[in-house]
Amino acid sequence: MKSGVVAVAGRPNVGKSTLVNALAGEKVAITSNVPNTTRRRLFGVANGPDYQLALVDMPGFQRPLDALTERMQATVDSSFEDVDAVLLVVDARAHIGAGDRFVASRVFELGKPVIIVLNKVDRLKPGHVASQMQAAARLGDFHALHPVSAKTKDGIGELRADVVSLLPEGPPLFPLEQRTDLTVEERVAEVIREKALQLTREEVPHAVFVAVDEIAEKVVRAFVYVETESQKGILVGKKGAMIREIGTRARPEVEALVGHPVFLELQVKVRPKWRRDPKLLERLGL
């Protein structure tokens, strides 16, 4: 049996969480086109006949702006402890530059095998893929470089096989039926937040956090927090249209997570400056 932990690192928005979901074969992490979607570390676990691959999804590398992003960067640092290998993810559709080199310098100094993942190659012309592969190859002394699309799953099978080949012998770290370390409550909160991120723009997505109040037989109750009254107005929407739409989009996934049909009751609340409140962030596990 091979078993090990592999960190998934990269700038914000390069597709780390989409990649973790693709490799794990199930949606364990939420994704969105808003940078800083992932706020805390989580595991996505892939099991094969003779291996268990525990992937560590984490926030993107960035300069901290407030208590929240500061703590997110601390999470990134601690996520590299005791990993067997690292996937360094870069966005094939963006310029491979200083931001990626900064992540690479952290990743390569660990002295662990690094696989560079050139993600989002779908819709890219073959010539462009080749030149981006050359640019990515200059990031450091890598074990392998895989062009993939986490979205279409192109190249994911080959990547998974290569990552598994790097794992040491050992017993599984997670029970075989477990896909992630997140609790059902945490996954429900994340799914609701994902819909809020997808439906809002500018500062609003960054100001949202979700707390599940109750998961009962017939109802799931959750609070959607924002920082200001005007953000609350946006999230509630005209006659409640926005929060209803968030609920409509989240409900099928919430029902799959809790295992039965539920009424999803969402209430929008204001919590001024929560991102600057270390005590609250601690309580939220952020």
Ligand SMILES: Nc1nc2c(ncn2[C@@H]2O[C@H](COP(=O)(O)OP(=O)(O)OP(=O)(O)O)[C@@H](O)[C@H]2O)c(=O)[nH]1
């Ligand atoms: N076209 C395309 N889009 C992708 C691919 N992988 C991810 N995306 C999109 O890129 C955006 C960011 O994806 P995430 O997986 O949330 O990125 P992340 O690196 O986890 O982002 P943070 O958690 O914010 O650091 C989303 O809109 C994804 O749908 C891909 O292979 N192709």
Ligand SMILES: [Mg+2]
């Ligand atoms: Mg993410």
